[in-house]
Amino acid sequence: MITLFGVGCLVFLVVCALVVARTRDLLAATVVFAAYSLVMALVWQQLQSPDVAITEAALGAGITSLLFLLAIGRTRRTEDEEG
Amino acid sequence: MEISLGLFLRLNYLVAITLFLIGLHTMLTHSNLIKKVMGMNIMETGIFLFLVSIGYARQSLAPIVDQGDGVIYANPLVSAIVLTGIVIAVSTTAYTLSMIVKLYERCGTLDVDRLERLRT
Amino acid sequence: MLKHLPVLLTVMPLAGAFLVPVFGRSGRGHRMALVTVAVTLLAAVTMLGITAGGEVLRYRVGDWPPPWGIELRVDALGALLASFFALVYLAVTIFAGRDIPGELNPASVHWYWSLLLLLLAGINGVVTAHDLFNLFVFTEVFSLAACGIISIRDRLDSLEAAIKYLILSAVAAGCILLGIALVYMVTGHLNLSYLAAELPMAARLYPKNVLAMVALLTTGFALKSALFPLHVWLPDAHSSAPSPSSALLSGLVVKVGIVALIRLFTTVFTGPVIAALPVPVFMIVMAVGGIIFGALFAMTQRDLKRMLAYSTVTQVGYIYLGFGLLNETALTGALLHIINHALLKSMLFMCAGLFIHRTGKRRIADMAGLARHMPLTMSCFTIGAMAMVGIPVTNGFVSKWHLVLGTLHGGQPLLAGVILLSSLLSSIYYFPVVVAGWFGHPASPPPPGPEGPPSMVWPIVALASLCLILGVWPHLPLRLLGDVARTLLGR
């Protein structure tokens, strides 16, 4: 599976993870995290685990992101606490 | 020595471990609670990637449709483990986030250090 | 029916946990929980009767044979632990019946019973599981449930402690899961017996993988069981939870991680696998740290429940010490201490709970003169304190005897010194409380009335008497645990 696409996906994953870890804007982090989960589902699809991929797309990218959005909606958008 | 070399060659193992470490680092060093939960998710997907890669290890096909003898399937046990893992991860996330929201309603902060200072 | 006993240990409470929220509103939940726990206790004791002779009960979930299917196993150790855990559970559940409705808002009381049963299911699951993945799943189940019974009180400190616990618990889960992935990678098995057969070969082929795996699993379970210096979550969590929760958390939940590790290290990571690894030495060092620092921190506490929580860190250190020595006497001592400490610490937390329930105060200084109003509670607390210090005729003495003898068997008199030093430190923080309780003068006496509702007093008294009985007549658990330790160490 070491195709160029696969390698690209993997690199994308790492970059996404780093962005999620570094950005101060929680909403942006959530969006990037959703993209990360979708790419992860793609990678798993390529690894011949379609069932896992579907679950990840639904639960990881869908529900988890939704949960984060709800939580951010009820709390605050950035990490910086001005007061 | 063999396997660690193999590990190095196999990009997905490397990526999986990298993701695990990024997640762990985020969880332990960030003071923002929501960020910690994101780190937790990244860490867990890293482990799942690792597991799925193990299942794939033998150049196999998906074990869904019987494709005749002599075909090597990806290990179904791994899929089962990862599925269970994803469910646990999502429920943990949901639970933690709900508590975080409650905490925020009480004291208006998501910052662990600030919480610590509030208490003393 | 008898055939299904092992799975009953987990399925009963699990079923209860789902039924209680549905049918258990308005006070019925407590009765349902009680019945469930009692039945579980009965099942565990029955199995203890069967396995005491050395027989091992194997159960295949859904009749799938082991390499693929899930296998549960109950040996004498499992049955003994399950029995004592269920016994403590019963006492705590009875106690909680009067304590919890006053602590929580009425809408969430039935959820509390549900979580309590879920926790029991998780604990029993870990005790009976015979494959790594189930071990992981049940560990997660009990962690989430434990978190639930901490945070259910809906107060700031409980929430904060619960989040702290949950996050560290997630780290632990990550470590365990990655460890499991590595195991699976090198052996292709998860069933403990198959692993035990495969691992020596794997250890020769992939030593680094096995090293990483052992390290990850050890760290994960050590975090769950609050081995020093991974104990940081424990004092907050155990002191801010409602008292029955604290009793269960300190008495049972931290032990479960240790039980899992003992299982792994005695069935899977044996002989050649860990011969090259310094894990036991590491454990001993950490245990010594926990024993000393737990005691030192406990000495500086002003809050009764925090003091008890730090004392748990010390006691966990004792268990790890006995375990890390890996000789028969020490392991017997460690296993015995798991039981003894479960009885003791839950009893002490219930004493604290009753004290808080009655007076609304929780500082140690407020306990002065308590014996005038709550003599039975104070007597039980005294027994508990004596057992913690390890004074003869209490059960704490018996386990300490074995632990110290074990250190000498292992040729480590210095470690015996550590145990004794920490006993002295224990006496320094427990006895002033006892002395003040009996002979001090209360600043403001509690409201007049009886000592407490009988359903809160008698569970405490029952556990305290059990501590004394096991102290004077420890032969039944000792004989069993001696056999278990011999079997586990493969002699």
Next chain:
Amino acid sequence: MQQAFEFPTAMPALIVLIPMVGAVLAYWVGLRWESVRNWLCVLVAGASLVLCLSMYPFIREGGVVVTRLPVLLPLGLSFRVDVLGYLLSSLTAAIWLLATFYSLDYMKGEHGVNRYYAFLTLTLSGALGTFMAGDLFTFFLFFELMSLPAAVLVIHEETREAVQAALKYLFMTIGGSLFFFFSLVATYQLSGSVALGTKGLITVATPLSFLTFAGFLISLGVKAGMVPLHMWLPDAHPVAPSPASALLSGIMIKTGAYGMLRVMYEVYGLEFLQRTGWNSVLLTLSVITILMGSAVAITQFDLKRRLAYSSIGQMGCILLGMSLMSERALTGDVFHFFADAVAKSCLFLCAGVILKRTGKRDIRQFAGIGHLLPVTMACFTVSALTLVGIPPLNGFVSKWQLSLGAFDAGMPAYALALLASSMLNAAYYLPIVLTAFFDRSVQKEAPAVGVALNPIVKKGAIGWQLGSIEASAIMLVPMVLLALSCAVFALSPQNWPLRLAEMAARLLMQ
């Protein structure tokens, strides 16, 4: 080595059990009927004494009374009463009986009497069990059973200083018992057995066996008030009620020395200690204890504190006697257990009367007190002279034997330590006696504050009469009996404690 006859009877277990049950019973009875409880406690102590004495026929034939209860506790319990154990347990029961009897009057009108009696009786069980223990484990068990309830006796007054003294006592006792625990486990590890009466469980000198010896020395030294581990003693003994102080100083600290005796001669064995010379550690410490205890006693003006320091000095003599390792020294040693127990209990009981009747603790205010309390002070004088070692009292006999033993052991220098002890004892006891009887300088002053409460003494303010505030018969009888026994046994040709001490010494030296 000749094998002693063993008589398996349940007697020792019964003797231990009676006070244990009695204590619980006393507590419950005492909630309703106070006088029934008081007499019950006296009866329990009396029954223990009678049962102890009834073992005499076995002991006389050189036998050993043995009870084994293997089903309890990890190692099982066992009792083994040989002549030494017999002497000390009978002595314990006797002094307990007298102290309890004395308490009948002394404790009247005090607070927490119910608790006092229950714990006094419980402690008796522990002390008897300690002296009759057949193995180190049983010894340890009863040692604890005696030491911990004794903390309740120390704390009895519930004042600030009592609580502090009790906490200090508790911590040091528990610390000591942990050392004992270590040595106990180590002995088990080294020899696979902890049974007493075998002459030499540990036979090889290794670092661990030395650690074990050190552990025993420290733990038993704490209990025996050996310098530098005596810190708790001068605080704890004075604050307890006087009958309890009498028992603490008279009996309970002896258990430490008794344990040391057993450890040296039965766990290690004479030959082993002679070979390794480890007893010299104890020898040195005991001389320091004698000199320190006695010297500090001179500087104390609180009567009970002075007595407490005197106890430390006397324990030094006892420890010295056992580390000299000669038969005559041991005879003197065992007899000194007896002499000191009797005299020291008597002194504390007298101190109790003085405190109760005049309210005075400071010996500088004792002028003329001998005329107010003639019988009490007479008893005090006799006991004090015993401890000084004036012939022909008990103390002289024991010190004489000890000194001879020092010569036998080829270490005559240690006889000097004993002589110094006697002289220092004289220096702090005789002034009390002299002030009490012969100092008339302050006699015409008004009585001290505490005395004003006593109507008889009010009359005394205009002119004190001989014996005007003398103690009641209940308090007098125990004191007189104890004082008499200081003289009677030494004077009588049938000095049976000395005979028993000789037998015990022979047994230990075998």
